[in-house]
Structures are given as C-alpha cells and as structure tokens.
Amino acid sequence: MWIGFVLLLIVDQVSKRLLLSSATVSLVENTGMAFGLLSQNTALIIALNILLLLLLIFYRKKWFDRSVFQRWAFVFILAGGLGNLADRVFLGFVVDFIRLPGIPVFNFADVYINIAVFLLILHLLKRAPNHV
Numbered sequence: 001m002w003i004g005f006v007l008l009l010i011v012d013q014v015s016k017r018l019l020l021s022s023a024t025v026s027l028v029e030n031t032g033m034a035f036g037l038l039s040q041n042t043a044l045i046i047a048l049n050i051l052l053l054l055l056l057i058f059y060r061k062k063w064f065d066r067s068v069f070q071r072w073a074f075v076f077i078l079a080g081g082l083g084n085l086a087d088r089v090f091l092g093f094v095v096d097f098i099r100l101p102g103i104p105v106f107n108f109a110d111v112y113i114n115i116a117v118f119l120l121i122l123h124l125l126k127r128a129p130n131h132v
Helices: 002-020 042-063 068-091 108-127
Strands: 028-030 094-096 098-100 103-106
Touching: 002 068, 002 094, 002 108, 042 068, 068 094, 068 108, 094 103
Parallel strands: none
Antiparallel strands: 028 094, 098 103
C-alpha cells in the first residue's frame, strides 16, 4: 500500500512540475479549495489540509477495519491531499490542468480524492444490510 501511495504522489507532483515548465499547456492556478472556493484564505486552507492529514494518519487504525476498499481509499486520499498540500506550500496555489467539457479544471490529486470517496461508498454498500 505504501508503494502505491508513493507512486501516486510521484505521478501527481511530476505531472504538475512538467506542465509548469511547459509553455504550451494552459494551467489554472487554484488558490482556493475545490472549484476555487475560499481563494482569499490560503493560510486557512493549508491549516485545514494539515489537520485532515494529521487526523487521517493519527486515527487510521481506529477508523479502518482494514478492508481492501478502506485501505486503498486511505492511500488515495492521503496521496491526493499531500499532492495538493505540497502545491500550496511550495507554490502558493494548486496546479490544475486536466480539462473536460462541463467540469472545472482539475489534477491527478483531485482524481485520487474522488477515487477514495468512491471506494468508501463501495465499502459502505458492501457492509450495509440487505433490505428488501
């Protein structure tokens, strides 16, 4: 799992750094949270990201019963959170570069976080009692 985390984080950070150095790619410098919310509160956003990551790390043994869905969800959310946090700390903004019609611009870290949510939903559905 930790190898997966490291690989995901590397893909996110390397893709952003490569695109930052490219003059042909149109990037978005997102200083806010998702969809640019709270764009004037960088310190608050960084503090919330650090708090979330610390809570995930500190309580991971208590929150997760170590199902496959939960373990991979933890890996994806940690890689996504740290990827975007690294951007905020070192660049002052999150680099967004993936454009799809009708969807705000995003990056690999955002994809990772969405995959984590999907995996947690699958876990909850798997554990839910069958009601007829």
